[in-house]
Amino acid sequence: MSNDRYPKMYQQVNEALAEPEKSEMLLRCMKRGRDTRKVALESLPGGADFRDDVRKSKERCIDNHIELKERFIKNVKKRGVKVFEAKTGADAIKYCMDIAQKRGVKNIAKSKSLTTDEIEFNKPFIENGIEIVETDLGELIIQLVNERPFHLVFPSVHKLTPEVAEIFSKETGEKVEGNIPAIMTAVRKYLRPIFLNAEIGVTGANIGVAETGAICIETNEGNARLVSSIGSCHICIVGMEKIVETVEDAMLMVLAHPVSASGQLPTTYVTWMHGRSPLGEGEGGEPRESHIVILDNGRTEMFEDPVLRESTYCIRCGACTNVCPTFGILGGHKFGYLYPGPMGVGWTAGVHGQDHAADIAHYCVSCGLCKEYCPAKIDMPHIIAEVKYRDAQKNGYPRVNKVMMGADKAAALGSATAPLSNLALNNKPLRKIMEKTIGLSADRKLPPFARKTFMKHFHQRTSQVTDPQREVAFFVDVFANYNDPALGLAAVDALEELGCKVIVPPQEVSGYPYIAYGDMGSARKTAAANVEKLIPYVKQGIDVVAIEPTASSSLVESYPVLLRDNQDARLLADKTFELFEYLVRIEDETGKTPSSKLSEMFVSQKFGFHCACHQRPLGSGKGAMEWLRRRGAEVELIETGTCCGMGGTFGLKAGPLGYELSKKMGEKLCTMFKEAAVDAIVTESSVCSIQLAEGTGLPVYHPLQLLGAGGK
Amino acid sequence: MEYEFAECFEKLSGVAHKVDSEKAAAEKIAAICQEQDARCIALAGLPDSLVSQIEGLCSDLTVLKEPYATNELPGAIDKADLGVTGIAFAMAQSGTMVEATTNDATRLVSSLPRTHIGILHAEDIVDKYHDGAARLREVTEKNDSNLVITFISGPSRTGDIELILSLGVHGPAACHAVIIDTQN
Numbered sequence: 001m002s003n004d005r006y007p008k009m010y011q012q013v014n015e016a017l018a019e020p021e022k023s024e025m026l027l028r029c030m031k032r033g034r035d036t037r038k039v040a041l042e043s044l045p046g047g048a049d050f051r052d053d054v055r056k057s058k059e060r061c062i063d064n065h066i067e068l069k070e071r072f073i074k075n076v077k078k079r080g081v082k083v084f085e086a087k088t089g090a091d092a093i094k095y096c097m098d099i100a101q102k103r104g105v106k107n108i109a110k111s112k113s114l115t116t117d118e119i120e121f122n123k124p125f126i127e128n129g130i131e132i133v134e135t136d137l138g139e140l141i142i143q144l145v146n147e148r149p150f151h152l153v154f155p156s157v158h159k160l161t162p163e164v165a166e167i168f169s170k171e172t173g174e175k176v177e178g179n180i181p182a183i184m185t186a187v188r189k190y191l192r193p194i195f196l197n198a199e200i201g202v203t204g205a206n207i208g209v210a211e212t213g214a215i216c217i218e219t220n221e222g223n224a225r226l227v228s229s230i231g232s233c234h235i236c237i238v239g240m241e242k243i244v245e246t247v248e249d250a251m252l253m254v255l256a257h258p259v260s261a262s263g264q265l266p267t268t269y270v271t272w273m274h275g276r277s278p279l280g281e282g283e284g285g286e287p288r289e290s291h292i293v294i295l296d297n298g299r300t301e302m303f304e305d306p307v308l309r310e311s312t313y314c315i316r317c318g319a320c321t322n323v324c325p326t327f328g329i330l331g332g333h334k335f336g337y338l339y340p341g342p343m344g345v346g347w348t349a350g351v352h353g354q355d356h357a358a359d360i361a362h363y364c365v366s367c368g369l370c371k372e373y374c375p376a377k378i379d380m381p382h383i384i385a386e387v388k389y390r391d392a393q394k395n396g397y398p399r400v401n402k403v404m405m406g407a408d409k410a411a412a413l414g415s416a417t418a419p420l421s422n423l424a425l426n427n428k429p430l431r432k433i434m435e436k437t438i439g440l441s442a443d444r445k446l447p448p449f450a451r452k453t454f455m456k457h458f459h460q461r462t463s464q465v466t467d468p469q470r471e472v473a474f475f476v477d478v479f480a481n482y483n484d485p486a487l488g489l490a491a492v493d494a495l496e497e498l499g500c501k502v503i504v505p506p507q508e509v510s511g512y513p514y515i516a517y518g519d520m521g522s523a524r525k526t527a528a529a530n531v532e533k534l535i536p537y538v539k540q541g542i543d544v545v546a547i548e549p550t551a552s553s554s555l556v557e558s559y560p561v562l563l564r565d566n567q568d569a570r571l572l573a574d575k576t577f578e579l580f581e582y583l584v585r586i587e588d589e590t591g592k593t594p595s596s597k598l599s600e601m602f603v604s605q606k607f608g609f610h611c612a613c614h615q616r617p618l619g620s621g622k623g624a625m626e627w628l629r630r631r632g633a634e635v636e637l638i639e640t641g642t643c644c645g646m647g648g649t650f651g652l653k654a655g656p657l658g659y660e661l662s663k664k665m666g667e668k669l670c671t672m673f674k675e676a677a678v679d680a681i682v683t684e685s686s687v688c689s690i691q692l693a694e695g696t697g698l699p700v701y702h703p704l705q706l707l708g709a710g711g712k
Numbered sequence: 713m714e715y716e717f718a719e720c721f722e723k724l725s726g727v728a729h730k731v732d733s734e735k736a737a738a739e740k741i742a743a744i745c746q747e748q749d750a751r752c753i754a755l756a757g758l759p760d761s762l763v764s765q766i767e768g769l770c771s772d773l774t775v776l777k778e779p780y781a782t783n784e785l786p787g788a789i790d791k792a793d794l795g796v797t798g799i800a801f802a803m804a805q806s807g808t809m810v811e812a813t814t815n816d817a818t819r820l821v822s823s824l825p826r827t828h829i830g831i832l833h834a835e836d837i838v839d840k841y842h843d844g845a846a847r848l849r850e851v852t853e854k855n856d857s858n859l860v861i862t863f864i865s866g867p868s869r870t871g872d873i874e875l876i877l878s879l880g881v882h883g884p885a886a887c888h889a890v891i892i893d894t895q896n
């Protein structure tokens with residue numbers, strides 16, 4: 001498996017790049033998901049705060065999962081429902097098959113259930129001559145053509161109207177016109193007898209409620225209502241992790257799921273089934289019964305795994321797939337085993353095995369947006385990094401990934417050997433050789449190295465502050481140190497202007513590439529070293545300010561996770577700030593008006609701001625935009641809501657799993673910038689700027705570069 | 713509250729009507745039947761007084777009502793063009809009607825026909841979505857055996873083909889809420 005993993009992934013990416021129409025539909029679907037979610041959040045009093053509630057509820061329920069499952073079972077049985085605890089998928093299928101065969105059943109109607117997809121439920125029934133029909137329209141379409149879901153919420157989004165009409169014409173033997181109303185009429189007519197004649201109805205459950213013994217099924221089409229009410233036997237298959245404690249917990253999940261998936265408050269229909277009800281009154285009909293199969297299938301091991309445990313908070317809303325840049329190009333058939341996209345990596349590792357998970361984990365570019373959109377705030381970037389790490393323990397790292405993880409050392413060397421190194425960077429034939437040997441894309445225009453680093457400049461410089469109001473520890477990372485020391489110095493000037501005495505303590509690089517490529521050992525070592533070096537300053541009440549978005553996010557978001565239970569890491573995170581967020585705050589606190597102004601040449605220009613993904617959990621670039629506006633700049637945020645496609649160093653790599661995919665991922669955003677009638681782009685990220693400059697042809701600046709020579 | 717409920721419900725492609733009495737509700741139902749050209753209607757979970765008023769006003773239609781004979785189901789209700797069910801309570805913030813029943817025939821009445829009408833009382837509308845939890849628990853505690861509670865926020869919808877919103881793929885393509893408000 002390991003030896004051919006990368007060639008296979010390259011092939012998959014190449015195939016996806018050759019089918020842009022599939023991705024086009026998927027990207028529209030994802031964008032709509034993000035846009036409608038945004039509108040829904042505006043209608044909620046606390047906006048995205050519900051994520052904290054969901055997180056707390058999930059943490060509590062998973063912590064108590066053993067007791068809650070027992071309470072759920074007790075209350076379900078009280079209502080006359082039979083319960084079966086299935087250790088494996090095969091156990092679950094056998095239990096259901098026995099029921100079907102004992103009852104001599106020929107027809108099963110089914111509503112959408114990812115848990116049944118997980119265990120490939122349908123196949124054995126069909127093999128045993130039992131008709132089992134998916135009644136959710138999207139699931140039905142892909143069942144008829146024997147495909148897997150392309151998207152979690154919209155499984156058949158890659159099928160356009162004419163093809164769907166063709167599928168139903170073939171299935172029904174009657175010509176179905178190629179328009180949606182005609183298809184709807186045909187589907188209703190096709191499915192109605194399937195609903196009415198179903199002997200068993202199989203549903204999943206979005207939630208099990210321990211307090212009341214209810215299961216909760218959410219749909220928009222209402223198909224689960226018919227599936228669960230008509231057949232004399234109802235079987236519900238529910239994952240162990242779906243059991244929550246109270247009605248309030250359940251109500252919260254019923255809201256969080258559609259808000260995140262499609263921007264609805266609850267879905268059109270939510271069915272809370274308690275026990276099995278009779279159908280009509282009087283004699284006749286078969287005895288009605290209900291079974292709940294509680295599926296383990298690896299979940300117990302997931303609960304016990306310190307990293308995968310968090311995956312079990314997943315409520316299957318698909319929000320992570322709506323924001324994942326690679327998912328948008330590859331789709332669920334390629335970026336997925338049975339579970340797709342970012343959530344799919346952890347779940348595949350948990351229920352289908354590490355090898356299958358590693359097959360898809362390397363598509364992740366570590367932009368981290370999935371975590372920002374997840375209603376349960378699941379740290380998918382960390383889970384995926386861990387899956388990459390476990391893979392590397394067995395199969396090692398590909399050379400190009402090792403090169404990218406050593407980018408800081410290369411930058412140190414490049415700086416030490418400048419200007420010679422810069423000649424090499426600009427030498428096409430040499431770059432071609434580098435592409436072949438170390439995998440660095442020859443198509444990327446890289447920023448030149450500076451011979452004299454920021455560190456050297458800074459230590460030869462005298463502070464301008466005579467009466468310091470506070471001290472600030474500056475975190476510089478790779479780019480401002482080795483490539484653009486002037487930028488680092490401008491940041492120091494800006495801090496000093498506000499009365500901050502700037503200290504540059506001994507420090508490592510942020511080490512984020514270690515996380516991105518799954519070298520968790522080195523990531524932890526780097527994190528620990530930085531915490532150790534910076535914490536003495538923090539403990540003296542000195543704030544840490546970082547200039548690179550990824551560096552801020554490493555210190556604030558990643559280190560506390562990498563160094564679990566390390567109080568110093570937590571403290572450092574609390575006291576680390578993004579540069580502009582910090583500058584604006586001090587301006588507000590001190591009431592100082594900016595003396596620095598925009599450079600003459602920029603005064604009448606219009607700027608489009610790009611927010612780097614790693615800023616989203618921090619200030620989302622609001623600080624930089626505000627800081628620029630205070631200096632008279634006309635600046636507007638331009639965003640697709642997802643990543644520019646660079647993915648840190650991912651886009652520097654050559655080939656399909658690097659430059660080529662990266663370019664494709666950035667297309668939409670670059671088009672937006674080009675169509676926005678802006679004169680230039682502003683971003684704080686040194687890597688996003690490479691992608692945006694190449695993709696738009698527009699000049700790209702760091703906010704500090706817009707200041708005039710007179711202003712500091 | 714009725715106003716907020718109606719506004720949200722209509723955003724979800726539902727239609728809300730406010731009436732001032734049970735009699736007016738029956739008239740509204742009859743009017744909708746006529747509009748939809750319904751020939752056969754099914755009723756469930758309604759007070760006897762309302763059932764007899766509907767029967768009176770819809771004497772030219774086939775009116776199916778409880779008790780439904782088990783051995784004729786689900787076929788009998790599948791013949792109905794329109795179903796009317798009683799609503800236990802509603803949540804204004806999300807435009808959600810909540811149906812509670814101990815017989816699955818009621819669920820068929822609100823999910824098989826092309827049109828569904830829910831009948832609710834203005835005083836049973838709670839303001840916020842999360843206020844629904846207490847009502848839900850109350851209903852659950854009253855029924856310690858079988859019970860199905862259904863949130864209904866508009867007609868059956870799908871966007872599975874090219875993300876284009878289509879109504880009524882399986883269940884109701886039209887969903888009405890008739891709100892009886894005797895206070896104002």
